[in-house]
Amino acid sequence: MHRTIAIAGGGHAAGRAVRVLRDEGFDGRILVVGEERDPPYERPALSKEFLRGDHGLDKCLINAADVYGDGRTELLLGSRVSAIDARDRRLITDGGKAVAFDALLIATGTRARTLDGVPVDGEVVHTLRSAADALRLRPFLRPGARVVLIGGGFIGLEVAASARTLGCEVTVLEAAPALLARVVGGAAIGRHVEALHRAQGVTVKTGVRIDRLEVRCDGATVHGADGTRIEADVLVVGVGAVPNAEVAAAAGLECNDGIVVDGRGRTSVEGIYAVGDVARHPSAFHGRSIRLETWDNAERQTAVACRAMLGREERYDAVPWMWTDQFGMNLQMLGLPGPCEAEVVRGDPASGRFITLALNSGRVTSAVLVNMGRERRPLTGLMERGVPVTPAELADESIPLRNLVQRAAG
Ligand SMILES: Cc1cc2nc3c(=O)[nH]c(=O)nc-3n(C[C@H](O)[C@H](O)[C@H](O)COP(=O)(O)OP(=O)(O)OC[C@H]3O[C@@H](n4cnc5c(N)ncnc54)[C@H](O)[C@@H]3O)c2cc1C
Structure with missing residues (x-):
């Protein structure tokens, strides 16, 4: 069992990691080294409610203050990890502080291009x-x-x-x-x-x-x-983001547009894990490695990697999911876009409520839901299970998507 787990980065995945590690019973020391001065928070509101002044950062914080006040968790905020010494198992901060670790989770995210x-x-x-x-x-x-x-x-x-x-x-x-x-x-x-x-x-x-x-x-x-x-x-x-992987690359970790990890969040160096926007992981669903910049990925990939750090075997292979809200429109995306053999529209775009679906080999490989968030669960089920469907069935709104999932199950 590790005694000290260090986390490089103090954003969404870092905050989530602290909670998962404690929920899973880790009672050693957790040390979060984060460049920003704020404790870990979620970012989606930054371009929406928070930017408009509708609410403060308190609504975005991932953990209550007492999560960090247990005497075993330390937040080193306003501090940048400038180097990782993979052999001697320590981080060096820009202030020259050396932080020893038994295991390391890199969650340094991306920066705006x-x-x-x-x-x-x-x-x-x-x-x-x-x-x-x-x-x-x-x-x-x-x-x-x-x-x-x-x-x-x-x-x-x-x-x-x-x-x-x-x-x-x-x-x-x-x-x-x-x-x-x-x-x-x-x-x-x-x-x-x-x-x-x-x-x-x-x-x-x-x-x-x-x-x-x-x-x-x-x-x-x-x-x-x-x-x-x-x-x-x-x-x-707003022209995209660049993964903050330079420190990991300099430490000898395999990188390729992000830090390369396996389905458990393990990097090419034993005892070092990476998650969130900075990590590139294998996706069986898409049949290639992918790097996601989504809230859901920061949640779920982090949970799997933290459990792997504690010796639990699990694989992260979720159907990618993200959303955006603009002028009251809610748009959700499942799967990543790519070449497709057939495109289907379910519902009438003029009504402002519809779904576009991409099919390959008779299965849904990506979908965009416009003001149709309630269909996300059945659609995710269809995609995760690789349920065979026809364009006609998908386009027919009289057939509930959940029926297609149930048909496959039964
Ligand atoms: C404005 C905005 C709106 C978004 N809206 C949505 C949305 O509506 N839906 C959705 O699904 N996703 C959304 N996202 C994406 C989502 O917020 C990210 O995918 C998520 O924050 C990724 O978590 P992370 O921990 O990997 O990275 P981050 O949350 O970015 O955290 C990384 C942290 O590491 C720090 N760091 C970097 N390098 C170092 C270093 N060397 N040493 C120490 N610290 C370091 C960074 O300063 C940062 O604090 C949005 C993102 C932004 C920016």
Whole structure:
């Protein structure tokens, strides 16, 4: 049994790990080394309720304060892990402190990708990853402020919706021909989301080529390759995230767009585990290795890895799930998009409630649910069990999805 488990990173997965380890009966020392000053919190509200000022960070905290106050758990916050000494089993912090461990969980997450030559100053140019980022951005989202989002992915669109709700003049610039193209695949969902944003007064431009960004101390001008100019008081860059895997790579752990782990969260070095946004794990469901940047993955992969640290055998192979909320629309995604043999739409997109499904070899491999969250469970069942279905059955709303799952079971 390990005596000290160190956790590198103090975000969602770290907070979850502390709770799971204690729930599973680990009574040794847990030491969390986290770069941020806040105790572990969940991030989804940062681009939504928290950004709009509807609630504080207290609502996002993963554990009550007493979880860290048991005398055996230590939070070393505002402290960055600068090196991992895998052989001597210790972490080195940027303050020069050495932390010995018996087992290590790396949960360093991702950081916002930035644009070359456009430094994030937290005044005119922003990214959104942490509560501190949201607090820096919030005062600029005043009614009438011209807010330009570079990138029409989930976080960019959530910020667009929040900024518009606060009365800003919002423009979303997306390089791809459709919004969300990279994350949901296909253009139908992107078109639906675009229409929603336009109806709320957001200006959406797709297929945009940015020639140059001119950033001044009081605003910025976006120069399009087609000669257009867009003036902004605030620019929010939402062009994806980069895994914080450099320290792990320098320690000799196998990395490939993230830290490579197995189904139990084990890295290539014994006794060192990785979870959450930074970890790349094998997915039997998708037949390849994947790295997920989702709340659900931070929850479930962490639970499996923590149990593995305590010697319990379990494999993490969940159907990926994530959601986004924009202007009252709830969109959920199951599975990752990819090439598919058939696409089915269940329900009428004009009603604002529908599901798009991708099929391969007669099975659902990914789905996007728009305001249809109640269908997530049966759909997950269909996908997890690999239930054979036809496009006609899926498109027929008179056949409840749960019947298709039950039919397979019985
Ligand atoms: C604005 C926003 C909105 C989101 N909304 C949704 C949503 O609606 N639905 C959904 O499914 N998912 C959402 N997510 C994704 C979800 O929050 C992440 O997948 C989840 O936070 C990942 O947890 P993690 O612990 O791996 O990483 P994080 O929560 O990012 O935690 C990593 C922590 O490690 C710290 N760190 C990094 N390097 C070091 C180091 N060397 N030393 C010490 N500490 C370090 C970081 O500062 C950070 O605190 C959202 C994410 C963001 C940013």
